Amino acid sequence: MKKIRNRMMLIALTLALVAMVLAACGKNNDGKSASESPSASASDTPSASASDTPSASASAEPSAEPYTLTFFTNNSDRTVGQGKMEQDLIDQYMKENPNVTIKVETLSPDPQFQDKIKVYNASNSLPDIFTAWGNTNFLSPLIKSGALAEIDRSTLSEHGFIDAALDGFSSDGKLYGLPRNSDFFGLYYNKKIFADNGIEVPTTEADLLAAFTKLKAKNIVPIAMDGRDQWVSGLWFDNMLERASGTFDTSKNAMDRTGSFKDPAVIQAAAAMQKWIDAGAFGKGFLNQDYGAARNMFGQGKAAMYMMGEWEMGMAADENFPQEIRDNIGAFAFPTIEGGKGVTTDLAAWFGGGYAIANNSKHKAESIAFLTWMFKPENWAKGVWQNGITFPGQKYDQFMTGNETAVQKDLSQMFNTATSYSGTVAQDKFTADTQKTFYDALSQLELKKLTPEEFSNTIDGAADKSAKASQ
Amino acid sequence: MHKIMSDRKTVFLLMAPGMVLFAIMIVVPIVISFYYSLTNWDGVGEYSFVGFKNYADIFDSDSIFGLSLRNSLLLGLGLVLIQHPFAILIAMLVQYCGRWEKLLRVCIFIPSIISTFVTTKLWVSIFDTTFGLLNRVLTIIGKSDWSQDWLGSPGYAIGCVILVLMWQGFGYAFILYYAGIKGVPKDLQEAAMLDGASQIQFNFRIVLPLLTPVLRINMVLAVVSAFKQMETVYLLTNGGPANSTQFMSTYLYSKAFRESMYGYGNAISILLVAICLIVTVIMNRAMKREVGEY
DSSP: OOHHHHHHHHHHHHHHHHHHHHHHHHHHHHHHHHOOOHHHHHSSSSSGGGGTGGGGSSSSSOSEEEEEEEESSOOSSSSHHHHHHHHHHHHHHHHOOOTTEEEEEEEHHHHHHHHHHHHHHHHHHOOOOOEEOOHHHHHHHHHHTBBBBOOOOGGGGGGGGGGHHHHHHHHHTEEOOEEEEOEEEEEEEEHHHHHHHTTTOOHHHHHHHHHHHHHHTTEEEEEEEEOOOOOOOHHHHHHHHHHHSTHHHHHHHHHHOOOOOOOHHHHHHHHHHHHHHHHTTTTTTTTGOOHHHHHHHHHHEEEEEEEEEGGGGGGGGTTSHHHHHTEEEEEEEOBBTTTTOOOOOOOOOOOEEEEEEEETTTTHHHHHHHHHHTSSSHHHHHHHHHHTTTOOOOGGGOEEEEEEEHHHHHHHHHHHTTTTESSSOHHHHOHHHHHHHHHHHHHHHTTTTSHHHHHHHHHHHHHHHHHHHHH | HHHHOHHHHHHHHHHHHHHHHHHHIHHHHHHHHHHHHHOOOOSSSOOBOTTTTTHHHHHHHOOHHHHHHHHHHHHHHHHHIIIIIHHHHHHHHHGGGGGGGHHHHHHHHHHSSSSSSHHHHHHHHHOTTTHHHHHHHHHTTTOOOGGOOOTTTTTHHHHHHHHHHHHHHHHHHHHHHHHHHHHHHHHHHHHHHHTTOOOOHHHIIIIIIHHHHHHHHHHHHHHHHHHOHHHHHHTHHHHOSSTTTHHHHHHHHIIISSSOHHHHHHHHHHHHHHHHHHHHHOOOOOOOOOOOOO
């Protein structure tokens, strides 16, 4: 008992500290945010005082009485990208429903955001609506402790959600959140470098290896690779494993222990990874190269390709890069590998970010109603696509304008012609400590300190430990 | 005065503020850390007591802990056996540089006043494989086959990390010895010269023994800083590649904050404190030798 009280004290102190720091930050702003921030405007409306009325939660229909919802998001910048999209929709909703006030709280980067969610959950004061991720190590503890409200999937039939995207937020057939974007992995390439060296977009491993040779002769790094952050290598491994085995189920089954990473396809994929490295795919020294360095290498034309997710499609508009390169960025799907069963239309796509609702929210029905409205196709999906922000987790082809950048079109093509999607990637299914084992094994594989066989045994051990820990 | 100091109550009152501060800032955190090191806390959820299981795990099956301890010792040896003798030598030589002395003194100390972040990132770009200064120079002088993936291959990375750390700490070591040498009275030098001692004899037979107190404190500081080393390693390699440059502090950070094993991380931090204390005591004992007054 004393232990718990101490912990509560600690949490309270931490929160007080965070609040103080945030308050101090707010004061230093140039006044613009203070007057325009939604939380400030919320207190101006008369509805704020009535926010505590418990009657609202009783009815299933959103009531006409004034009420306040709290919205906690990881998009701190409310003037660009997803943050602006959220804010625009929130403002619009409050305008259409004058009795509703939505208070926004933001915190980034993600690890800190997730820590605060844990603190909120521990002190039983989760915000009504908050950013959530489908990753096992984030979502399943919350679901297990009954912290999340269930959303009725049948009410979303008009929304055009991709099934796999909703599955990412589901557990035991119940839906606990709505996905806001689709992430997927591929290769960006510099069309000019390809043309100058007579390289066609590779669709097989042999094409790609031949391209490496040509590029290396010209002293161009074939693929810019962020080797320091092992999650990139993790995604690379997922792709290679699928290309070897022909299905994303190999990894899925290995993680839920209906299968195993001691599969011959794992060894084949790991061997292919080492083969690419031996062929000089990433140049020298990629293991200590970080995200920014790799991105820059591609953006400045020092590398011909860049292995990264769709979220970098904004490179085509990044003014830090020369115009000539920005105009020449394209993207293609992972090529097939030798002896593998996978095809290029199998796409490693997952649905990471989204929103969830607190189960003990006083305005659960209202929160669900707002979220359902926010994700109407003409709201979120149309907005994020037409502003080039991200790929929604919903169908968006009806919103194509034809003004998309070349790379946006390439990516869109990859996404829409995909014949299978991976769903949550392997690394996100590990618990925190076994994820580290998985990452360490990957870098040892890349360093040739592990043979493909040893690698497959190591990660199988990690998957086993992870599955046992999360039971 | 003597009366006041012999009154226990007064002594206690005078010492109380310092002791309270010491207790709050140092003793209490260590005790709390020890408490958590006996649990399996993940930083958020419920936890239970596991006794000394974390410690047993560290000693039984954690090869990376052994590696990080080895790296810390290696760094300590590097500082004591390479950095400090070199710093003493330079401090002695700077004396003879006449009007350049002040300029040299400033230049040698500059790396110590620049933010660690900046100097570390500087070295990261020097070591860069493709675009780094080091490999470029090797290529220009026609030794391109000597160029390496300095921070990306386990064998070289640890050497590079230790080199950078020696370079960063050099200014402080130098300035302390330099001050010690400056403190040697001029009449000793005059007496030595009259007795026909050469400059070399003077420096090594007279100045060096007189530096012992400085040397002692510097050695202890060097070894403790080797065990505590965190930010430079974190920025240079973050313990990679494949844990080959993991030091005790980076390892405990990675355990606690990347792997969510707060209990385990706390156990490592308690061991770190214990090791630092033991090393300090041993070194103080070993180097306890009365030095003559001057």
